[in-house]
Amino acid sequence: MTRMDAFRNRVGGLAYGGDYNPEQWDPSVWREDVRLMREAGVNTVSLGVFAWASLEPEPGKFEFGWLDEVMDLLHDNGIHVNLATPTAAPPVWLTHLHPEVFPIMADGQPFGFGNRLHYDPSSPIYRDYAAKITTKLAERYSFHPALAMWHISNEYGPTAHNEASSVNFRRWLRRKYGDLDTLNEAWTTRFWGQIYTDWDQIEVPNIPRTWMNPSRRLDFKRFTSDALLECYIAERDIVRSFRDDIPVMTNFMRFYRNADYWKWAPEEDAVALDIYPNPADADSHVSAAFNYDLFRSLKGGRPWMLMEQAASAVSQWKLNIVKEPGRMRLGSLQALSRAADSVMFFQWRASRGGQERFHSAMLPHSGPDSRTFREIIDLGREMKLLAPVAGTTSRSEIAVLFDWDGWWGLEETFGIPRSDFSYTDTVMRHYTPLWERHYPVDVVPAGSSLDGYKVLVVPNAYLIDDAGAERIIEFARDGGTVIMSFFSGVVDDRNRVRPDGYPGAFRRLIGAKIDEYWPARPHEVFAVEFADGRRATSTWWRDDLHLETGTALATYADGLLEGRAAVVENRFGAGRVVYLATLLEQSAFDSVVLDAVAAAGVRPLLQDVPSHVECSVRGDAAHEYLFLLNHSGELNASVPLEAEGTDLLTGTTVSGTVELAPLGAAVIQRPRA
Ligand code: GAL
Numbered sequence: 001m002t003r004m005d006a007f008r009n010r011v012g013g014l015a016y017g018g019d020y021n022p023e024q025w026d027p028s029v030w031r032e033d034v035r036l037m038r039e040a041g042v043n044t045v046s047l048g049v050f051a052w053a054s055l056e057p058e059p060g061k062f063e064f065g066w067l068d069e070v071m072d073l074l075h076d077n078g079i080h081v082n083l084a085t086p087t088a089a090p091p092v093w094l095t096h097l098h099p100e101v102f103p104i105m106a107d108g109q110p111f112g113f114g115n116r117l118h119y120d121p122s123s124p125i126y127r128d129y130a131a132k133i134t135t136k137l138a139e140r141y142s143f144h145p146a147l148a149m150w151h152i153s154n155e156y157g158p159t160a161h162n163e164a165s166s167v168n169f170r171r172w173l174r175r176k177y178g179d180l181d182t183l184n185e186a187w188t189t190r191f192w193g194q195i196y197t198d199w200d201q202i203e204v205p206n207i208p209r210t211w212m213n214p215s216r217r218l219d220f221k222r223f224t225s226d227a228l229l230e231c232y233i234a235e236r237d238i239v240r241s242f243r244d245d246i247p248v249m250t251n252f253m254r255f256y257r258n259a260d261y262w263k264w265a266p267e268e269d270a271v272a273l274d275i276y277p278n279p280a281d282a283d284s285h286v287s288a289a290f291n292y293d294l295f296r297s298l299k300g301g302r303p304w305m306l307m308e309q310a311a312s313a314v315s316q317w318k319l320n321i322v323k324e325p326g327r328m329r330l331g332s333l334q335a336l337s338r339a340a341d342s343v344m345f346f347q348w349r350a351s352r353g354g355q356e357r358f359h360s361a362m363l364p365h366s367g368p369d370s371r372t373f374r375e376i377i378d379l380g381r382e383m384k385l386l387a388p389v390a391g392t393t394s395r396s397e398i399a400v401l402f403d404w405d406g407w408w409g410l411e412e413t414f415g416i417p418r419s420d421f422s423y424t425d426t427v428m429r430h431y432t433p434l435w436e437r438h439y440p441v442d443v444v445p446a447g448s449s450l451d452g453y454k455v456l457v458v459p460n461a462y463l464i465d466d467a468g469a470e471r472i473i474e475f476a477r478d479g480g481t482v483i484m485s486f487f488s489g490v491v492d493d494r495n496r497v498r499p500d501g502y503p504g505a506f507r508r509l510i511g512a513k514i515d516e517y518w519p520a521r522p523h524e525v526f527a528v529e530f531a532d533g534r535r536a537t538s539t540w541w542r543d544d545l546h547l548e549t550g551t552a553l554a555t556y557a558d559g560l561l562e563g564r565a566a567v568v569e570n571r572f573g574a575g576r577v578v579y580l581a582t583l584l585e586q587s588a589f590d591s592v593v594l595d596a597v598a599a600a601g602v603r604p605l606l607q608d609v610p611s612h613v614e615c616s617v618r619g620d621a622a623h624e625y626l627f628l629l630n631h632s633g634e635l636n637a638s639v640p641l642e643a644e645g646t647d648l649l650t651g652t653t654v655s656g657t658v659e660l661a662p663l664g665a666a667v668i669q670r671p672r673a
Contacts, residue, residue, distance in 0.1 A: 003247040003269045004302070005391065008341060010148055011043045011080055013387025016380055018345035018362050019308065020045035022070045023054040025349070030070060033349060034077040036368055041380025044080045045348060046151050046307070047071075050116060052086035052133060059093060062136055071146045080148035083141055085235050087130040088154035089116045094129055101126040103160035106207045111158070115355075120160035121227040122168035127234060134235045142242035150248040151307075152235045155274060156228040157258045165227070166203040172223045173202060186494045187215040214413035215495045218463075221408040225260045233267055251307040254291045255424045257411070260404035262445040265298040274308035274346065277331060279321040283432075285334060285631055287424075289614065290431045290443075292338035294402060297443040301393045303341040306332070311345050311372050312360035320358065325371060326663035329379050330629055333665050336386060337616040337627030339393045343383060385648050386667060392620045396440035397602045398455045401472075402427055403446040405493065409463025413495055416462070417487075418519040418541070423460065426485070430459045433590035436611035438604040439597060450475040454600045457593070458484040465493035469505035476509060477573030481600035483593055484510065485580045486543050487517065502543075510579040511550025511570030518542040518561070527557035528566045528584065536588030538566060543581035553578065553592070567592055576600070606639065613637045613660065619672065626668040630660040637664075645670035 007015075017037070022030050037045070048055070048067065056062050074081055095102055095113050102110040103120045111118050119126045130153075141147050177183040180196055189195045194213060196202055205212050205220050236248045247269035252261055254275045265271050273295050277284035295304040311328055313320040323331070332343040350361035362376045407423040410416070434441050434457075442453070446468030450456060456475055461468075461484070469489055476482045489505030491497055498504020502514035519541055520526070526538045531553055542556070545565050549572075552565035568579040578596045580589070605615045605626075612632040618625050626645065630637045637660045644655030645668035658666050 003245060004341075006245060007148055007247050008390050013390040014336070014383050015044040015080075015305065015342035015344065016383045017042040017044040017079070017348070018046065019049055019347040020047050021050070021347060021349075021351070023048075023051050023066065024351055024354075027066070027069070029349075030073055033363075034073055034079065036363055036373075037079055037348070038077055039368075040362065040373070040376050041383060042079060042348075042362075044082055044148065044342070044344065045074065046082040046084055046344065047074075048086055048137075049084040049151065049154050050086055050089040051084075052089050053091040055086060055137070056091065056133055059097065060132075064136075064140055067141075071141065071144050075144070075146035079146070081144075081146040082149040082151045083137065083147055084151040085130070085134045085137060085153055085239070087119075087133065087152075087231075087235065090119050090126065090129070094126075098125045100162065100164065103158045104162045106159070106161055106205075108161070108206060117155070117158045119158060120162045120164055121156075121158060121224075121231050122160060122165040123162065124164065127231060130231065131234060131238060134238045138239045138242040142239070142246070147246060150236070150239045150246055152232050152239075152248060152250040155251055155253055156232060157253070157256065158228070159224050159258060161204050161206050168227055169204045169220065169223050170199050170202055172226060173219065174199060176219070187213055187219075188494075188496060189213070211414055214415055217413050218405075218408055218495050221258075221412055222260070222405070224258060225263065225404070228259055229264055229267065232264070236267065249305065252295075255287070257404070257407060261294075261298055262404065268299075270302065270305050270341075271295050271298045272305035272307035273340075275306070276310055276314050278317065279313070279323050279327065280319060285331065285614070286432055286435055287428055288331065288334060289338065289435055290428060292335055292340065293441050294443040296339040296393060301339075301395055301442070303339045303391060303393055305342045305344070306335040306340040307342070307344050308346040309335075309344070310360050311362050311364070311376060313358070314360070315356050315358040322360070324633065325375070326633075328372075328375055329382070330631065330663050330665060332379055333627060333667070334614065334629055336389060337614070337618065337629065337667075339618050341390050343379065382649060385651075388623070388648065388669065389618060389625045389667070392618045392623070392625065394440060394616070394618045395452070396442040397453055398434060398439055398457065398597065399442045399444045399450060399453045400427065400431055400457045401446060401459065401461055402443045403461065403464070403468070405465070406446065406461050406463050409491060409495055410460060410487075417517045421460065421462075421487075426459045429586075429589065430457050430483070430485070430593065433593050434597070435614070437594060438606050438609055438615040439602065440605060440616060447471055450480065453480060454602050455481045455483065455597050458482060458488055460485055461488040463491050463493065463495060464489055464505055466505075472506070473509050476575035476577055479574035481575060481596055482509065482577045483580075483596050484577065486541055486582065507548070509570065509572055509577055510568055511572070511577070512545045512547050512565065512568050512579070514581075515544045515546060518544055526559050526561075526566075526582065528554050528582065528588070529557040530554040530567075530588075534588070536585050538582040538584045538588075540583035542566070545581050550577075550579070556582075606642075609639050610635070610637055613639060615639070622672060624670055624672055626666075626670065628658060628660060628666045628668070630662060630664045633662050636661060641668070643670055643673075
């Protein structure tokens with residue numbers, strides 16, 4: 001049994017609850033908290049996330065009395081604790097004693113006190129104090145009966161440009177390159193005469209007066225992720241050294257660029273996501289779906305934890321819209337549908353003061369007699385009905401490549417044909433038609449096994465290493481379908497242009513050589529004609545592409561590239577490659593993607609279901625659970641079912657057609673055929 005299996009058994013299926021910050025409240029409130037938690041069906045809370053200053057008010061002077069009392073109280077009420085190490089919020093005394101722990105920002109200014117995450121992850125002083133408080137907590141609570149999980153720190157992310165960071169960066173570089181000649185070669189330091197002759201000459205990049213060396217910048221991104229990961233591992237190992245059977249994790253963020261979550265995931269028992277889809281954005285549930293698929297994929301399809309979301313509005317944007325009635329429930333079911341094993345919130349009780357005093361909570365300022373709390377109680381009831389889905393997952397035939405190295409290369413290293421690429425927008429452009437048509441999708445990093453997939457989607461993989469490129473080539477050779485968009489396979493893992501013409505890594509794969517990349521002027525629109533006569537437009541980018549073994553699925557119908565291929569098909573080994581050399585208008589883009597998927601023999605989960613209904617499935621050897629979620633606030637939906645089952649939310653048998661009211665949902669359990 002894994003640690004997460006044990007956790008699931010302990011909470012009786014799905015975890016439900018949120019961040020609990022009792023240190024902000026008088027102890028008289030704690031009793032009311034647990035009473036209302038029980039009423040809401042809360043079974044798990046994340047405790048002490050930012051409580052360092054309350055636990056260690058002076059250096060080496062610890063106050064655990066209040067936490068003892070809260071841990072006991074929660075345990076007595078059957079509520080499990082995901083106990084946090086409080087190291088995301090170093091106390092002010094620490095920053096006064098050692099101002100060098102403050103991260104220096106890229107502009108040379110210290111981050112300062114008054115927020116959180118004010119530490120340089122490479123600082124030995126910070127790491128030392130973090131280890132001490134972690135050890136104290138582990139000593140005291142490892143065997144407390146309430147302890148169910150360790151929540152290490154919070155949302156790792158600071159980038160620092162301190163002296164300590166440079167020292168750690170050098171150590172990291174030495175380990176990676178071994179000697180300076182190799183480093184100089186990797187960073188192409190002969191360009192602009194940047195050759196290093198001593199390790200001590202190397203510093204983390206600050207804001208340069210001109211462009212930064214792109215390979216140095218790329219390594220700095222990798223290093224920052226690794227330096228943060230070192231902090232996580234150090235704390236994880238401390239708590240593990242006291243007790244080995246409690247799961248340990250930290251909480252990640254949606255589309256977060258500063259940490260390579262593929263590298264982090266193996267170091268955790270479960271990956272956990274904090275996500276705040278903006279209710280003002282009508283499509284935020286689609287990018288949420290992609291993030292949920294990513295999180296399920298991060299640990300090879302294992303269920304993940306939804307660690308934080310908002311019960312209603314957040315408070316960090318200019319305009320903070322409420323989640324309208326029913327949307328919090330629907331968003332929670334959406335996470336569960338894509339293999340989350342928890343629904344947790346930031347936070348349990350709304351704070352009266354502090355930066356996030358208007359951030360919604362399970363228990364809002366208006367108290368238990370409120371819309372939000374009523375919805376929280378209702379959802380708590382449903383979480384119990386959905387307990388059978390815990391531990392189940394899904395597997396898809398389509399994989400989308402999502403890779404931090406590629407992201408950093410494209411967005412962080414400048415000096416490329418255009419500097420306004422958005423990797424996540426590009427990924428979403430590729431994912432959305434699949435989501436709208438109910439195709440299940442997994443997410444893969446460069447270089448991972450592609451066994452079992454029929455289609456691989458490669459959005460703008462500008463930077464990819466040799467092994468990653470080779471995997472994609474093998475996949476196609478062995479019969480897979482690759483859908484790839486422009487500016488892929490251009491540079492190696494050192495950010496050096498691959499030789500032998502663009503796109504160096506994929507020239508044979510796409511069956512074409514690109515002479516030049518032709519980014520478009522603003523407002524330039526090109527006519528494109530498909531082989532079957534359909535016409536479309538494209539913008540933003542064109543490859544000046546010369547077919548080798550490939551054939552044109554579409555050509556430019558005007559401009560200097562008239563008659564040249566805009567979409568290429570290449571039969572490659574036993575497989576097929578569809579390459580998009582320009583940014584097609586959305587409907588034409590969608591058709592290219594969906595035609596390629598259909599031609600590869602992949603079928604959607606359900607057909608003839610409108611796109612405002614999200615369909616997904618998770619299951620195990622015995623059962624599958626089909627989630628149907630109507631995201632429309634106005635439209636009803638009828639969903640034809642292929643087989644009958646039981647709707648876990650109502651306990652009724654459903655067959656034929658399921659009717660969903662606006663924002664309605666069904667979770668249909670069926671035995672595996
Ligand atoms: C998360 C964070 C929480 C809270 C929440 C709402 O990023 O972990 O502590 O700040 O956002 O803004």
